[in-house]
Amino acid sequence: MEALKQIANVAGYSGLYRILKPGRAGVIVESLDDKKAKTMMGPTARVSVLNDISIYVDDNDEQSMPLSDVLLVINEKYGENLTADPKGSNEELAEFMTSVVPNYDRERVRPTDIKKLISWYNILRQYAPEVFEATTEEAPASAEETTETTEEETKA
Structure with missing residues (x-):
């Protein structure tokens, strides 16, 4: 599951977060909820990538x-x-x-x-x-479905 490399849990915070941009001062994450709140997690934050x-x-x-x-x-x-x-x-x-x-x-x-x-x-x-x-590709997929998935992965 390639997509799990972009999703993380942060110790002390509820829910899951999408990793937007890692950097030297920490990592910018976006909450996986309706708010889509962006937060900077400092270098001391315990960020665990689901993968x-x-x-x-x-x-x-x-x-x-x-x-x-x-x-x-x-x-x-x-x-x-x-x-x-x-x-x-x-x-x-x-x-x-x-x-x-x-x-x-x-x-x-x-x-x-x-x-x-x-x-x-x-x-x-x-x-x-x-x-x-993305994981359902193991089953035979039509050319259109494969193209859509590839475009989604490229955007991520």
């Missing part, structure tokens, strides 16, 4: 699963009909996570992590649907 985030799993071969893969599984399984509530009980959150990543590490993946995953997915579906559209 670099992973979920711990219990596999012997792999210690973690990239967030992009987890988001794709959620999208394939639920699409726009995600009914999981980020404010649900810990048992409901664990049940949701098991349905998406059956082998997730139950000791290292906390309920707060699952809450973030659900809310991030909802934000991405609403304000950055191109994240999921």
Whole structure:
């Protein structure tokens, strides 16, 4: 998911942000919401690009699963009909996570992590649907669809 390289979470701030321009004095970000507020995050801000985030799993071969893969599984399984509530009980959150990543590490993946995953997915579906559209190219696409996606990626 190439588009996740442009989207970040900032520690201490709710929601997700699109990275507009990195610089020496920090990074300029735009909130992924209706306000589209632009903010300068200083060099001390902990900005985590979604492309670099992973979920711990219990596999012997792999210690973690990239967030992009987890988001794709959620999208394939639920699409726009995600009914999981980020404010649900810990048992409901664990049940949701098991349905998406059956082998997730139950000791290292906390309920707060699952809450973030659900809310991030909802934000991405609403304000950055191109994240999921770009990944549907794996299925055979017509020439027009491929051209549209390429133009979107070029603009980003």
